[in-house]
Amino acid sequence: MRIGLDMMGGDFAPTEAVKGVKLYLDTVASDVHLVLIGDEQQLTPLLADAQLDQSKYSVVHSSQVIGMNEHPTKALKEKPQASISIGFHLLKNEKVDAFISAGNTGAMMVGTYYSIKGIEGVQRPTISTLVPREDGSYGVLLDVGINADCKPENLAQFAILGSLYSQNILNVPNPKVGLLNIGEEEGKGNLLAQATYPLLKENKQINFVGNIEGRDIFSNKADVIVCEGFTGNIILKMAESIHEITHRRGINDEYISKFDSETYGGTPVLGVSKPVIIGHGISQALAFKNMILLAQQMLQSKLLEKITASFSTKEA
Amino acid sequence: MRIGLDMMGGDFAPTEAVKGVKLYLDTVASDVHLVLIGDEQQLTPLLADAQLDQSKYSVVHSSQVIGMNEHPTKALKEKPQASISIGFHLLKNEKVDAFISAGNTGAMMVGTYYSIKGIEGVQRPTISTLVPREDGSYGVLLDVGINADCKPENLAQFAILGSLYSQNILNVPNPKVGLLNIGEEEGKGNLLAQATYPLLKENKQINFVGNIEGRDIFSNKADVIVCEGFTGNIILKMAESIHEITHRRGINDEYISKFDSETYGGTPVLGVSKPVIIGHGISQALAFKNMILLAQQMLQSKLLEKITASFSTKEA
Numbered sequence: 001m002r003i004g005l006d007m008m009g010g011d012f013a014p015t016e017a018v019k020g021v022k023l024y025l026d027t028v029a030s031d032v033h034l035v036l037i038g039d040e041q042q043l044t045p046l047l048a049d050a051q052l053d054q055s056k057y058s059v060v061h062s063s064q065v066i067g068m069n070e071h072p073t074k075a076l077k078e079k080p081q082a083s084i085s086i087g088f089h090l091l092k093n094e095k096v097d098a099f100i101s102a103g104n105t106g107a108m109m110v111g112t113y114y115s116i117k118g119i120e121g122v123q124r125p126t127i128s129t130l131v132p133r134e135d136g137s138y139g140v141l142l143d144v145g146i147n148a149d150c151k152p153e154n155l156a157q158f159a160i161l162g163s164l165y166s167q168n169i170l171n172v173p174n175p176k177v178g179l180l181n182i183g184e185e186e187g188k189g190n191l192l193a194q195a196t197y198p199l200l201k202e203n204k205q206i207n208f209v210g211n212i213e214g215r216d217i218f219s220n221k222a223d224v225i226v227c228e229g230f231t232g233n234i235i236l237k238m239a240e241s242i243h244e245i246t247h248r249r250g251i252n253d254e255y256i257s258k259f260d261s262e263t264y265g266g267t268p269v270l271g272v273s274k275p276v277i278i279g280h281g282i283s284q285a286l287a288f289k290n291m292i293l294l295a296q297q298m299l300q301s302k303l304l305e306k307i308t309a310s311f312s313t314k315e316a
Numbered sequence: 317m318r319i320g321l322d323m324m325g326g327d328f329a330p331t332e333a334v335k336g337v338k339l340y341l342d343t344v345a346s347d348v349h350l351v352l353i354g355d356e357q358q359l360t361p362l363l364a365d366a367q368l369d370q371s372k373y374s375v376v377h378s379s380q381v382i383g384m385n386e387h388p389t390k391a392l393k394e395k396p397q398a399s400i401s402i403g404f405h406l407l408k409n410e411k412v413d414a415f416i417s418a419g420n421t422g423a424m425m426v427g428t429y430y431s432i433k434g435i436e437g438v439q440r441p442t443i444s445t446l447v448p449r450e451d452g453s454y455g456v457l458l459d460v461g462i463n464a465d466c467k468p469e470n471l472a473q474f475a476i477l478g479s480l481y482s483q484n485i486l487n488v489p490n491p492k493v494g495l496l497n498i499g500e501e502e503g504k505g506n507l508l509a510q511a512t513y514p515l516l517k518e519n520k521q522i523n524f525v526g527n528i529e530g531r532d533i534f535s536n537k538a539d540v541i542v543c544e545g546f547t548g549n550i551i552l553k554m555a556e557s558i559h560e561i562t563h564r565r566g567i568n569d570e571y572i573s574k575f576d577s578e579t580y581g582g583t584p585v586l587g588v589s590k591p592v593i594i595g596h597g598i599s600q601a602l603a604f605k606n607m608i609l610l611a612q613q614m615l616q617s618k619l620l621e622k623i624t625a626s627f628s629t630k631e632a
Contacts, residue, residue, distance in 0.1 A: 134561070134565075148506035182461055182545070189546065190464035190544070190545075191464075191465050214549060214551065214552065214554040214556075214557065216557070217554055217557065218557060218561060229498070230505065230506045230509070230547065231546065231550055233530060234496065234529075234530035234533075234547055234550075235530065235554065238533055238554065239554075240530075241534060241535075242558055244531075245534060245571070245572075246562075246567075246569075249572075251562075251572070253565055253567055255565060256567070
């Protein structure tokens with residue numbers, strides 16, 4: 001298994017990316033080979049200092065970086081030597097099996113769309129977030145931002161993608177799927193939610209448990225919570241701000257600390273045929289480590305093959 | 317000033333309603349006369365125990381109650397002696413100047429639509445929530461649930477209603493209006509947000525400051541945050557659940573404690589010609605007191621006259 005990591009992406013690159021690589025290699029036993037993409041001059045001393053097992057990684061030099069505020073399509077076109085461009089090139093040409101970056105999110109999305117095939121039958125790829133729960137388990141909320149406007153069929157597909165993610169990565173046997181809504185009963189909600197409810201109810205591939213309200217997001221009522229990307233993104237960023245507020249106020253709570261984006265690392269783009277993981281710009285060592293681990297789990301569990309099978313069954 | 321209060325509405329009525337009345341009369345100096353609507357047999361001993369100034373209130377007997385789960389329209393029709401039915405009757409006939417209930421929300425909305433005139437020019441009445449900020453001030457978020465699907469013009473009107481509320485009730489001189497969105501720049505977001513942005517930008521009646529992201533909800537970036545009722549309701553209930561979680565985990569923080577619905581009491585229905593305030597079903601003494609205070613402030617500040625003037629200017 002070869003996992004490509006953009007060492008130049010994010011606010012604390014490459015220092016925190018190197019620390020994350022070290023944390024991963026020190027704590028996770030695996031046969032993963034890491035392909036570290038970045039500026040050799042910057043990386044060499046940092047990697048030497050980190051005293052890593054040299055058989056576990058190789059470096060691919062990249063002479064350019066796409067800035068966090070650059071226009072994605074333009075940047076990818078004009079900077080073929082950027083770490084993100086090289087990452088997608090390697091992924092496309094099967095030199096790596098997965099690609100991770102905490103860099104420009106737009107460039108990551110555009111790169112994914114242009115370089116990686118979609119999975120047959122999936123109308124729209126989606127991104128998700130893990131939702132920490134008090135018992136230590138995690139729910140999945142999706143979409144969290146790339147699909148601001150959705151049709152009912154899109155949400156129905158997110159439900160399948162989220163269920164497979166929950167099953168294969170979070171090891172939840174028969175994940176309960178909830179539709180995010182503003183009332184408990186069928187028939188409540190906006191037009192989208194009203195039209196989505198029957199689609200989820202009919203779908204035999206998922207374990208639909210009904211509507212989930214805002215107060216239930218952090219509960220165990222559902223393992224997979226489905227919504228369009230507008231509401232999902234607001235929830236995600238609001239939860240992160242709650243973490244920041246409590247941190248600033250000196251509140252030290254094991255559970256609330258999990259609202260930190262570091263914990264969940266990054267989101268996979270679900271619905272495309274290869275593992276692409278997009279990290280938060282503020283990713284530090286733990287987030288990088290968790291993203292590498294997630295890529296490893298996605299490959300080991302054969303999640304994408306299972307998604308492909310699930311959607312081809314549906315088409316048949 | 318006569319304020320009508322449903323003593324039978326909510327999970328802890330009438331005990332907590334009586335406590336709320338006492339708290340209000342003990343702590344707020346005003347010439348308000350309270351009209352307490354409820355079952356006399358239940359109320360008389362409670363009111364006697366509370367040792368209230370008898371010149372400050374009168375009781376109007378009500379022999380029926382609309383349950384929290386009853387069908388609103390049906391219940392209002394079949395129970396003319398219910399406290400909510402009597403409340404709207406008194407409001408319609410100018411026996412009270414404002415009406416407050418923590419009872420069946422649907423019945424409160426239906427009662428409002430049927431009994432109280434809308435304000436000329438307002439397309440859709442709206443409900444809001446106060447958003448506590450760390451500096452002790454409050455923002456206003458609207459809509460929080462009665463308008464699950466909105467048009468851009470609706471959001472533009474919520475912006476005006478919210479601004480007048482912020483100015484007159486929260487005493488914010490020139491309230492900053494933000495559009496809840498999933499990106500900072502103009503052009504970001506779902507179709508609704510994209511179409512709403514220029515309407516807010518052009519509107520000279522408000523002080524528009526641009527898009528507000530999920531992480532900014534509790535910040536001072538905007539004093540009035542505008543969104544459709546689906547997202548607003550999810551935010552409201554999620555914030556309440558954060559309060560419950562921290563409470564359960566023994567986190568004792570002055571700021572986080574303000575996420576409790578008790579603090580803000582209830583929401584006025586903005587856009588109708590008389591003050592109607594809808595309380596949370598779990599309202600206790602503090603919430604009832606705060607709702608009475610809010611009704612008093614709405615009357616004293618002549619908020620509804622100002623809303624009427626603002627919308628008639630716009631029409632002219």
